[in-house]
Amino acid sequence: MKKMIHFTLIELLVVVAIIAILASMLLPALNSARERAHIASCQSNVKQLASGALSYTVDYNDYMPIANQGASWTSPSRDEPYWLSEIYPYVGAGEYEFPVPEDFKLANIFNCPSASEKEVRTTNDIVWSSYGYPWMFGDASLNVVQPTNFWYYPRKTTRIGHPSQQGVFIDLDSYRRSNDQGEFQDKYDAWQHLPLGRHDGRTTHSYVDGHVRTKRFPDEASFTETFLHVVNRNCPKCYF
Numbered sequence: 001m002k003k004m005i006h007f008t009l010i011e012l013l014v015v016v017a018i019i020a021i022l023a024s025m026l027l028p029a030l031n032s033a034r035e036r037a038h039i040a041s042c043q044s045n046v047k048q049l050a051s052g053a054l055s056y057t058v059d060y061n062d063y064m065p066i067a068n069q070g071a072s073w074t075s076p077s078r079d080e081p082y083w084l085s086e087i088y089p090y091v092g093a094g095e096y097e098f099p100v101p102e103d104f105k106l107a108n109i110f111n112c113p114s115a116s117e118k119e120v121r122t123t124n125d126i127v128w129s130s131y132g133y134p135w136m137f138g139d140a141s142l143n144v145v146q147p148t149n150f151w152y153y154p155r156k157t158t159r160i161g162h163p164s165q166q167g168v169f170i171d172l173d174s175y176r177r178s179n180d181q182g183e184f185q186d187k188y189d190a191w192q193h194l195p196l197g198r199h200d201g202r203t204t205h206s207y208v209d210g211h212v213r214t215k216r217f218p219d220e221a222s223f224t225e226t227f228l229h230v231v232n233r234n235c236p237k238c239y240f
Helices: 009-059 083-091 220-227
Strands: 131-134 167-171 203-207 212-215
Touching (some): 009 083, 009 212
Antiparallel strands (some): 131 167, 167 203
16 A cells, blocks of 8 residues: 655645745746736837827828817817827727717727726726827817917927927826816826826837837926927927
8 A cells, every 4th residue: 555645734834935935036027027018018009099190190281189179278078079089090999989879988009008997087987098198289279368379279290390309198197187177088288197107117108200118207397308398388489
């Protein structure tokens, strides 16, 4: 008869300890590999959005998509044109329907795989994008207070003096991006409400010329200096 081999309690504890040590060593590497995959997926999403916006300009006389149908300080409505609905067919997501159907599901390309539940807001059962598009790229309303204020005019790519420096799409915390009424949206107001550091301390963004980067911004001030410095209120003819 074969003799049974039994583990002692000490041996069992040693095996468990070794497994725990190996797991603690492997988990960071697995998390890092997963985040690298998320970064690659996010970069691909933003690249497609940037390409979609550029394709849009071909059909619309070099004009970039408007940020919002209404005034730039208001929340976009799902039932009127704004940047997302404008480029929807240009990124292979199909036609954007008006009014928006109750069972509408936003295409995956509009959300970053690393965005947490606290960064992606849902209102009326519709998920907002975790990517933002700057409101200073124009709206369809006149600025009644300052009719000559260039800030809200639709932008032409041909009038952007430094397309490789002017940012367009970027990681956005749509949960924080709200107006005084608590409504949520996927525009960003120049440099606020951005999750600077979503990807291991870095942020994914694109530029007017279509190239994409994932870069570290220590704070919003450094982001403003490097990402949006070409938007100059004091020199409306410098870049647009």
